[in-house]
Amino acid sequence: KAGVTQTPRYLIKTRGQQVTLSCSPISGHRSVSWYQQTPGQGLQFLFEYFSETQRNKGNFPGRFSGRQFSNSRSEMNVSTLELGDSALYLCASRSQTGIAYGYTFGSGTRLTVV
Amino acid sequence: ELKVEQNPLFLSMQEGKNYTIYCNYSTTSDRLYWYRQDPGKSLESLFVLLSNGAVKQEGRLMASLDTKARLSTLHITAAVHDLSATYFCAVDGSGGGADGLTFGKGTHLIIQP
Numbered sequence: 001k002a003g004v005t006q007t008p009r010y011l012i013k014t015r016g017q018q019v020t021l022s023c024s025p026i027s028g029h030r031s032v033s034w035y036q037q038t039p040g041q042g043l044q045f046l047f048e049y050f051s052e053t054q055r056n057k058g059n060f061p062g063r064f065s066g067r068q069f070s071n072s073r074s075e076m077n078v079s080t081l082e083l084g085d086s087a088l089y090l091c092a093s094r095s096q097t098g099i100a101y102g103y104t105f106g107s108g109t110r111l112t113v114v
Numbered sequence: 115e116l117k118v119e120q121n122p123l124f125l126s127m128q129e130g131k132n133y134t135i136y137c138n139y140s141t142t143s144d145r146l147y148w149y150r151q152d153p154g155k156s157l158e159s160l161f162v163l164l165s166n167g168a169v170k171q172e173g174r175l176m177a178s179l180d181t182k183a184r185l186s187t188l189h190i191t192a193a194v195h196d197l198s199a200t201y202f203c204a205v206d207g208s209g210g211g212a213d214g215l216t217f218g219k220g221t222h223l224i225i226q227p
Contacts, residue, residue: 033214043202045214056214090156092215102147102162103215107155 002027004093004106012112018079021109025072025093032074033103034066037088046089049074050096078111086113116141118205120218128226130192135221137186137203145206146186147215148177150199157202160188193225 005024013019025032033048045058049068066076072093078085088110092103117140127133137146145164149157161170163179163186170177174197176189186203200222204215 035215035217042219043204043215043217045216048214058214092157102159104159105149105157 004091004104006089006091006106006109008109009107010110010112012114013081014114015081015083017081018077019081019111020075020077021089021091021111023074023076023091023093023106025074025091026095026104029093029095029104030072031094031096032068032072033092033094034074034076035090035092036060037090037108038084038086043090046076081113083113086111116143116205116216118203118216118218120201120203120221122221123219124222124224126224126226127190127193129194132192133190135188135190135201135203135223137188137218139184139186139203139205139216142181142184143205146179147204147206148186148188149202149204151202151220152199160201190223195225195227198223198225 004026007022011019023032031050034046035043036046037043046060046064047057047066048055052068063079068074088108090108091106094103119138121136147162148160150160151157161177163177166181168179174191179186200220202217202220204217
């Protein structure tokens with residue numbers, strides 16, 4: 001059974017640019033959530049999608065956005081990149097019927113903003 | 115606002131010793147998760163604790179949950195070097211998980227021979 005797939009694994013962008021990250025959840029999982037991990041702030045919740053609807057959003061500026069497609073794949077977009085956006089971005093999927101299994105995380109996308 | 119506090123944040127211990135990592139959280143929740151992260155890697159799920167009094171064990175690791183005390187512990191028995199990693203606890207913001215996971219700052223564990 002394939003895990004959570006995130007692409008790309010690494011990205012280098014320049015300040016002011018925008019970036020799109022992709023996440024394919026485990027087959028059958030309809031819930032996808034995104035997290036940002038930095039040395040200073042730790043792991044922080046960005047947003048969660050379920051059946052193409054954003055259910056909640058963390059405390060991040062509007063430059064951070066996301067969406068989910070009908071096949072449950074999700075993308076997150078960061079516009080007008082800032083140096084502080086450099087981080088490991090993790091995607092997690094979960095089965096709503098298999099809550100006991102918790103969240104499964106992908107390998108992450110490491111974004112560096114220069 | 116849900117807050118999750120782990121302690122200690124750094125722990126250096128010798129192989130063969132026992133130790134406990136503590137995770138306190140600030141609001142009512144009956145879903146708590148423990149994850150392991152190796153340097154440069156993603157999060158590996160260790161335990162999912164879903165009810166008060168839950169206790170789970172896997173190898174040298176044992177996790178427990180006391181929802182009344184809002185406390186979870188991760189106990190390491192007879193530590194071995196391979197357990198060196200950063201351990202995170204995380205709590206669901208709500209029963210349905212719609213608020214996402216709130217993580218502790220992590221416990222950086224170094225086990226020395």
